[in-house]
Amino acid sequence: MKEKLTIALVAHDNRKADMVDWARFNAEYLSRHRLVCTGTTGSLIKKAFDEMGVEANVLCMNSGPMGGDAEIAAMVVRHEVDLAVFLVDDLNPQPHEADIQMLLRQCRLHNVPIACNRISADLMISSPLWTDENYTPAKQNYVHFERR
Template sequence: MTRLRIALIAHDSRKDAMVDWAFYNRETLADCTLWATSTTGTRVQKQVGLSVNMLRSGPLGGDAQIGAMIATSELDVVFFFWDQLTPQPHDVDIRTLLRLAVLYDVPIACNRRSADLLISSPLFNNLNYHHGPRSGHAEERPVGNA
C-alpha cells in the first residue's frame, strides 16, 4: 500500500504549534509515512503518538536531508513551521530546502493556516495527484532558449 510521504520541520519557537497541529490532524497523519528533523520528530512521536522516521537536527543537516529527499522524489508534502524573525545558523540549508520544494513542485506549508488549508484539500490524499507529472519539475523545463 502506497502512503503519502510527509516531512515535518519546526524551528524552536514553532515546535509547540507543530505539535498542536499534528495532534489536531493525527488521524490523517497516521495514514502517512512521516519524516522529521530529530527534535520535532521526537516531540510529535512522544506527544502525539505518531510513528516518525527521524532525520538529523536541522542545524546538523536535517534540513539538507529533507532537501535531498525532495530532489530525489522521496517526499510528497512538507510542513515546515519556520521562524523568519530569529536568525538560524543553518539559513543556507533552509533556503535550499524552500527553493527545492518550489523547484520540484512539492507542496510546502510554512505556517499553521497554510498547513490547515493544505491538509484539508480534497487533493491531499490523492496519490495520483502527488505522484503524477509535476508542472514545475526541474527535468520537465526546457533548457536554454527554448
C-alpha cells in the first residue's frame, strides 16, 4: 500500500465541529498525508491545524452545495482518493443530496473505504493494513459496465 495517502474529508454543517475535533485528535497522523476537503470543512481544518502549529497539505475544493462533493467524487473515479471520511447530518435534508449520494456511490463502486462516523474513521485510519506491503485489497470487477 502507499506510504502517503490522499484522504477526503467532508462534513455537513451540523457535523463540522465533530470533524474539526476529530482532525485535531488525529492531527499528527493526518499531517503526514494529503487532505482534500470540501471548502468550509477544509478551511476549518486548516485553521485548527494552524492554531496547533501543525503543517498539513490541505486542498480545499468548492463547498458541498457549490459542487465540492461532486469534485471529490470525480477524484474518486480517477483513483486520486485512497480513503474518505464523510460526517453526514442524517437528521436534516441537504440541498445537494444528489451530489452526496453520488460521492457515497462512487466510493463504493471504486473500492474507496468511507467512514461516516468518528469511530469508523478512527478504526479506518489506524488499520495496520495501510502500511502492510503484502496487503492488496480485493476489488469488485465492474469490467462489463465499463465503456459500454
